[in-house]
Amino acid sequence: MDESLFKKNSSSKSGITSCCKKCHNLAEVRADRSEYQKRYRAANASRLNEYLRNRYSAKHESYVEYRKANKEAIRAAQQERYCKNHEEILRRQRGYAKQSREGLADSYIRRVLIVGTSLSSSDVPQILVQLKRLEMLIKKTVEDEANEKC
Structure with a gap:
């Protein structure tokens, strides 16, 4: 078996994909894969939603903890960024206000x-x-x- 005919895949045991490059690029394979994904997502919607909800919750908690622990450093970085980009920030705010008024x-x-x-x-x-x-x-x-x- 010539490994140069396969794409690399570091997550697989062999280090290559399970189908050759030629098969991998065929539109039929992509269409079948996308149809399978649609069916899978429809069949497992509640489980996938629960997984994403839990994942977001965990990330959000760690984000809140980080913000609490590094409050002063974050404030200093924001102040520095504002001072460096003061004119650009004001220009964007004026543009947004004008667009909001006109629209x-x-x-x-x-x-x-x-x-x-x-x-x-x-x-x-x-x-x-x-x-x-x-x-x-x-x-x-x-x-x-x-x-x-x-």
Whole structure:
């Protein structure tokens, strides 16, 4: 058996894949594999979801512990990064704010509605956001038409 006809696979016992390069690249094999994966995921959805949930939970816990243990170092690194990239950060923030205003994003409209009140953005119902968006679009259209006449 000529090992040069097989792809390397460090996780297998022999160190090579179980099928040759030619077979491995065939579209039929890929299609069969993808169909098998779809069937397997559908049949084992709850088990896979539980596995991912547990895996995320463990990673999240270790992340929280690390953040608590290294609070000052993280804060110092963030401060240093901010100082080095201050102008770039401000430029991006201004661009995001402009895009939010021009696109009339929900977050922008919610901020407009709650300015000067004790409300939070979660207190504003979606229907009110939609109505305010319509009002703002109408005002903008009227202003644009008035500017065109001048």
